[in-house]
Amino acid sequence: MARKKISEYRAKQILTKALELPYEGVCVDADHLLQHESIDSNKLYVVKVDEGVKKRMKQGLVLLKQTAKEIPQAIVSLQQKGYTHFIIEQFIPHEKTEEKYLSLSLTREGIVVLYSDKGGIDVEEKQETIKKIVISNDKEKSRSDLSSIAWFRDDKRKEIAAKLIEIFNKYHFTLLEINPLVITKDSIYFLDIAAEVDNAAEFFVDAAWKDEDYRESDRRTKTEEEEAIEKLSQKSQASFKLEVLNADGSVFMLLSGGGASIVLADEVYNVGHGKELANYGEYSGNPNAEEVYLYTKNLISLLLKSKAQKKVLIIAGGVANFTDVRLTFAGIIKALDAEKDALRDQNIKVFVRRGGPHQKEGLANMQNFLQKEALLGNVSGPEMPLQEIVTLALKTI
């Protein structure tokens, strides 16, 4: 659970719908192919990458004033840069001076509103023009708070800002950056939007946004193993994470616990083997044996695929509060057992350090299995300091 960027297309749909404004943007990706009937051959368009990328204009990921005929070629040119999600909107002619900057972000103190009269792509270089106010969580107070920025003293603008704050709260946005924002006599244009939502609140937004709207800034294609773990995590009460850092790395880690997993990954880096670290990941929240089996199976699949000469598997975690070591280890052993021959062929040793409920039985089972299958590096309980298992394991590569 964390903050997630959502597509500009979805953010604009939510905003325009709530403000009762028309929106004619078109989303183009693998699931939504370009529909020529929605493009007017007499108008000019903007074609943009819609993947939560920062500084698109400067990176050439926004193509302005495209005619209907030019759009397919524009998309192809962006696809060649490795992008897959696009948004097509009508080009809105306007003066540079009309460009405003408005950003809302959630903090503990309330919603931080940033505003600048001089919006546009280079707003960051005009820090001194940015005004800041914090809208307290108290709904009554929030309207009056706005008045401290002169620009909002205009009734219409104040109304828009108040409405945006309402939408921001209602749909659990954590960031809403509109730049440029153009307000003319007749309408409001959100030319570019960057939006982030709190994905823990998906249940409460009535499908206004959902997981298919998430846009990762990391565009690296995921391995099938990572995708399998993402699905596993979505379906489980417990939590699973797996990210490949170096597919041909030599140090593979099967870790438990959000905090301990960073300590252990840190240790690999601290002793100078960071580049060889193949993955980061962790499971926590007392998963059942079957889930841990699936998690381990995917990790072993990555481990066996790695082209590194020497490889090692570290299974480690802190002293768990309520994750059952015996049960989770049963899942790990089952997965190791299924690939024991391949692991032995590649001369991979397994290093284990763990504590928690039923640690005695869990560690003993692990020790027996690894010994029997000639995979044993080391098996230790809490008597061994957490990071030491990494030092031991790294000695073998």
Place this chain on the structure above:
Amino acid sequence: MIDIERLREKEARVITIGSYPAIIQSILDFDYLAKKAQPSVIAIIATGRNNERYFFGKKEILIPVYATTGAIPTKKKEQCTFFLNLSSGRRVLHSTQDLLDTFPNIAGGVIFAEGVPETHALTLYNKAVKNKQFIVGPSSIGLLIPGCLKLGAIGGVDMPQLTDAKLFSSGSVAVLSASGGMTNEIITTVVQLGKRVSFALSFGGERYPVTTPKDAFLAAENDPQTEAIVYFGELGGTDEHAIAALLCEKKITKKVICYIAGAIAEMFETPPQFGHAKALAATQEETAAGKRKVLQAAGADVASSYTEFIDLITALPNASEELENVADVAHGLRERQKSLISTSISGDKDGQPHLLNEDLLTFTNNNSFATVVASLFLGKKVKSKELELFVDFVLRLLVDHGPYVSGAMNTIITARAGRDLVSSLSAGLLTIGPRFGGAINQAAENWLRGVADTKSPGAFVEEFASKRKYISGIGHKKYRVDLPDPRVVEIKKFAEKLSVKKYTTFALGVEKITAAKKGNLILNVDGAIAAVLLDILSEKEKIDEQELQRLTEIEFFNAFFVLSRSVGFISHFLDQKRLDEGLFRLPDHLVTQADFDEE
């Protein structure tokens, strides 16, 4: 803000929202090993059964389960001092607010769930600040004060974990972390290195912990038993900058040892999203290195590696006093087994039969039959003379109502078929139900609901009328408003001596309306017994509304009829045997062939 020293003195009475048996059991084990006289968890809000079984030591106990906060007796609400919210992330806001709004003496609690929306956490933060209550979490493994309080899974859920971590005598090292796993890891390390924990708190890895790391540090600073703070932090967020500011301002003067994880992130242009929601550095100051630097500059002992972190903890002074060993006690608990049945009314003690914790003979010698009956039915000793006298009267009153009624008929027919006493009695008892003899309980439900909903008797009657339903407790075949049932007159006399008698008043209010519509719609014996019994239980036995509700759910009010009328059925059996009546068969003329009109 948490005042640890005050919490040490407070007697812990915990209500859990949701049930997580392993965690609840671990709290009870902690209580037992800490030599508390009573378990700290006193109620569970969950769906399902009325009770959950747990061990307190070797003994099994029942913890009451309530579906809603509304179903919890007021007295119990007042007793609760802490809460532990084990419900899912999406339910946290609503359930916590509901609890804080309806429980008057809650000092604070822990929220266990991950995935609580940020704005929900912030709403709870504002509420906690306003009410001066503490909330640890969301996504917190809990708060632990050795020997005093275990609020959550913190410290482990397995008995050997609790004893290994020496959580029963207080030390001087406060362990603080967002990470639940690392909190426990560090507790283990601290203890293995010969120190003891003063308290441990995991504020949770979500973006907006209600108890902030800053609050937790101040709690440690203000705690007289804490001498050093061991902190485990991660990249992401700016909490450490707030902590550094406290150090610079000398608001934290105690020794601070810390490790900030996340150096690995510096290897990547786009670092992975680590395990905790917050663990992502957006700016330089949010990186592990940035945090280390600022803490170091502020005077904290910042470890550059985990090995150094352990070295820094090792250098803390060792716990001096010889601590008692609870491992033996814990070992004795390993063999405990769940019992097959549980009971709260009777059993052997030291080989002697006991009723309600009193020796059987003492109990029977000192109490009338009515007291024995009412006490066992209630599951606790009757306190008032009023209840004793009323039950005595009711038991006598309901004994028999002639051979005409269903139950007596069945008993007689069975006896005449040559069956034995128990078969004939059972045949009679099996007729007791919604139409015969089972109306006292339904009537009690009616009066309870009527009073609880604070409806007028008129509105109450209207509700039944609109659904075309009978009101249990109202109506008689023979007696009318101008020909009152003499038994009801007698029953009502018992209410006269009561002061409030809200149930009887309500029942009479209903009768006034129904009898005006139709003369025989009067308060009947069932309705009158139910009303008077409710009033006596409420006024004289001090049983609150929720508990009365539970009594109706378990058919308590029907029990008096079943017991009393059994005497009647047995009498009819004996009577038939004495008279030596032959097999019963209905003469043909008493049976009508019913023709259904097919059209």
